[in-house]
Structure formats: C-alpha cells, structure tokens
Amino acid sequence: MVPPTPVTDGGGSPGGDDPVVAAVFDAVAATAPEVRAALPGRRVESGTENASGESVLAGDLYADELLGDAITAIDGVGSFVSEERETAVDAGGSVGGGAGEGADGPPYAVAIDPLDGSSNLRSNNAMGTVVGVYDTPLPATGRDLVAAGYVLYGPITTMVVADEAGVREEVIERDGDGGVERSVVDDDLRLPNDPLVYGFGGRVPDWPDAFTAYAREIEDELKLRYGGAMVGDVNQVLTYGGVFAYPALESAPEGKLRLSFEANPIAYIVERAGGAATDGERDILDVEPEGVHDRVPLYVGTEELVERLKAALD
Ligand SMILES: O=P(O)(O)OC[C@H]1O[C@](O)(COP(=O)(O)O)[C@@H](O)[C@@H]1O
Numbered sequence: 001m002v003p004p005t006p007v008t009d010g011g012g013s014p015g016g017d018d019p020v021v022a023a024v025f026d027a028v029a030a031t032a033p034e035v036r037a038a039l040p041g042r043r044v045e046s047g048t049e050n051a052s053g054e055s056v057l058a059g060d061l062y063a064d065e066l067l068g069d070a071i072t073a074i075d076g077v078g079s080f081v082s083e084e085r086e087t088a089v090d091a092g093g094s095v096g097g098g099a100g101e102g103a104d105g106p107p108y109a110v111a112i113d114p115l116d117g118s119s120n121l122r123s124n125n126a127m128g129t130v131v132g133v134y135d136t137p138l139p140a141t142g143r144d145l146v147a148a149g150y151v152l153y154g155p156i157t158t159m160v161v162a163d164e165a166g167v168r169e170e171v172i173e174r175d176g177d178g179g180v181e182r183s184v185v186d187d188d189l190r191l192p193n194d195p196l197v198y199g200f201g202g203r204v205p206d207w208p209d210a211f212t213a214y215a216r217e218i219e220d221e222l223k224l225r226y227g228g229a230m231v232g233d234v235n236q237v238l239t240y241g242g243v244f245a246y247p248a249l250e251s252a253p254e255g256k257l258r259l260s261f262e263a264n265p266i267a268y269i270v271e272r273a274g275g276a277a278t279d280g281e282r283d284i285l286d287v288e289p290e291g292v293h294d295r296v297p298l299y300v301g302t303e304e305l306v307e308r309l310k311a312a313l314d
C-alpha cells in the first residue's frame with residue numbers, strides 16, 4: 001500500500017491555539033522515541049505494585065519518570081497524575097490555561113497511563129501511552145478534559161490527539177539531530193461508517209449474561225481483533241470501525257480500566273471522531289469518580305454498536 005502523504009512535516013501543534021495543551025503533546029511526542037528505545041532492556045518486573053495492585057514492569061517505571069519529568073516542567077501544568085503514582089504530583093503551573101479562561105485561568109491537570117498494555121512487553125505486542133489534559137484538578141469527570149491523546153508503539157510510532165477542533169493522527173520518527181519529526185497523516189480522523197472489528201476483554205465465563213448475549217450477536221457481524229492493549233485495540237476500532245469493550249465482570253463489576261487515565265481520554269477521542277463511549281448506563285465522560293484510580297467498565301466505538309450495547313445491558 002502506498003503510505004499516506006504527510007499533510008505537514010516537522011511538527012504542528014495539536015491543542016488548537018492553547019499553548020499549554022500544545023506543549024503537553026510536544027513533550028509526549030518528544031519522549032515517544034525514547035520510551036520506545038528503552039523498552040528492550042525493561043521487560044522485567046520492577047518488584048513493585050502500583051495503586052491498582054498490579055505489578056509494575058521496569059518499562060512502566062521508566063516511561064512514568066520520563067513523561068513525569070517532561071510534563072511537570074511545562075508552565076501551565078498544575079498537577080500530574082499517573083497510573084503508576086499513588087497521588088498527584090504538584091507541578092506548580094503558574095501560567096493558566098483553562099478552556100476559554102485565558103492566561104488567568106487555572107493550571108491544567110495532566111493524567112497519564114505511561115505504558116498501556118505493558119503486559120504485552122514480554123510477548124512483544126503493541127503498547128501505548130495515554131494522556132488526558134483536564135482543566136481542573138483530579139478527580140474530575142471527563143467533561144473537564146480539554147484534550148486527550150495516545151501514542152501507539154506498533155510497527156510504527158503514531159500519536160492520535162483530540163481537542164475541541166477534532167482528531168488528528170501523526171507519525172512520529174526520530175530526526176537526524178536527536179529530535180523528532182512529526183508528520184500529520186490524518187487531520188480529521190473519523191470513524192468509518194461500516195464497522196469491521198471488535199475486541200472484548202475479560203474471560204468469557206466471567207462476562208454477565210446480558211453482555212455475553214450482545215457479544216454473540218457481534219461475533220456474527222464483525223471480525224475479532226483483540227490484542228490486550230487498550231490503545232492498540234481502540235486504534236483498530238478508530239481505523240476500521242467497530243467496538244471495543246473491557247466490560248463489567250461478574251468478579252469485578254467495575255471492570256479493569258481506570259477512568260482518569262484510560263477510559264476518559266479514550267472516550268473523549270472516540271467521541272470527537274464521531275463515535276460513542278459508555279459505562280453501560282451513561283456516557284463515560286459523565287461518570288463521577290471518587291478517586292483518581294477508580295476503575296470503570298468501558299464500551300466504546302461506532303455509535304450504533306454502542307447504542308445496541310446499552311439496550312442489551314438495560
Ligand atoms: O490482559 P487483559 O485482561 O486482556 O487486559 C487487557 C487490558 O489491560 C490493560 O493492559 C491495562 O493497562 P495497563 O497495562 O496500563 O495496566 C489494557 O491496556 C487492556 O485493555
């Protein structure tokens with residue numbers, strides 16, 4: 001296949017006119033090749049557990065530290081919250097951003113999942129980094145997001161960024177000077193009309209009956225594509241159309257994915273691309289968290305498929 005023609009070369013700043021949002025995604029793009037390059041030697045357990053009780057790999061810690069340093073250094077970022085950190089890091093943030101509030105607005109809170117799908121590190125499958133930029137300290141709902149994005153470390157490194165203007169996809173490569181070259185390959189990413197793929201997490205016997213019945217219908221209509229990294233699985237849905245779910249389980253009604261670092265940013269991106277996202281009852285972006293590490297069931301993708309899911313779970 002002929003590679004897509006770059007729309008622009010050498011950067012560009014997602015985040016519309018907001019310099020703080022643009023700086024966050026500049027930092028994420030700049031660190032992406034470093035994260036990627038560091039992975040081969042960091043496929044082992046670090047010996048620690050994170051706030052969600054999951055064992056942390058050396059790659060998780062490395063990405064967290066690199067991204068934490070880069071993001072907290074940005075003027076206008078007030079706090080930094082990570083899947084790998086118990087509590088928020090105070091980042092100062094003297095210059096305000098705040099949607100529509102200009103330079104006097106509140107500093108932003110940036111939430112990240114430094115390595116999403118890191119259990120794929122041992123088996124060398126896709127992984128990502130997820131980023132949400134909120135205009136209020138966390139915990140907050142996804143309605144407070146002003147931008148969200150993810151990096152996908154696949155055969156190539158791509159970054160998808162959404163803000164109020166829409167969704168764009170860039171290819172990220174190292175340039176010859178130790179920096180990065182960013183090529184926009186789609187400046188108006190939209191979910192295709194005819195859905196093709198689905199991927200559902202969790203063990204099938206652990207699925208509630210209503211979800212199993214929905215899955216049986218979807219299996220008849222779409223192709224199974226499940227890779228075990230939310231970013232990779234959602235990127236397939238954005239590319240081909242379809243539905244991704246990490247559902248409520250009999251053993252874990254709150255599902256597996258984290259609202260602040262995973263579900264909200266992904267919901268924001270997919271909704272800006274013309275799709276839908278729900279926890280089964282309400283729009284993900286309306287879910288009220290109690291803490292930054294709260295989990296939530298996530299069903300996301302082509303609007304018609306998500307509406308059918310909601311009806312099936314009703
Ligand atoms: O191994 P399972 O149960 O299929 O879970 C896969 C899900 O867990 C995750 O890997 C959790 O993310 P982390 O690797 O950031 O903890 C998601 O990316 C993915 O959707």
Ligand SMILES: [Mg+2]
Pocket residue numbers: 113115116117230262
């Ligand atoms: Mg994750």
Ligand SMILES: [Mg+2]
Pocket residue numbers: 060083113114115116117118
């Ligand atoms: Mg992670």
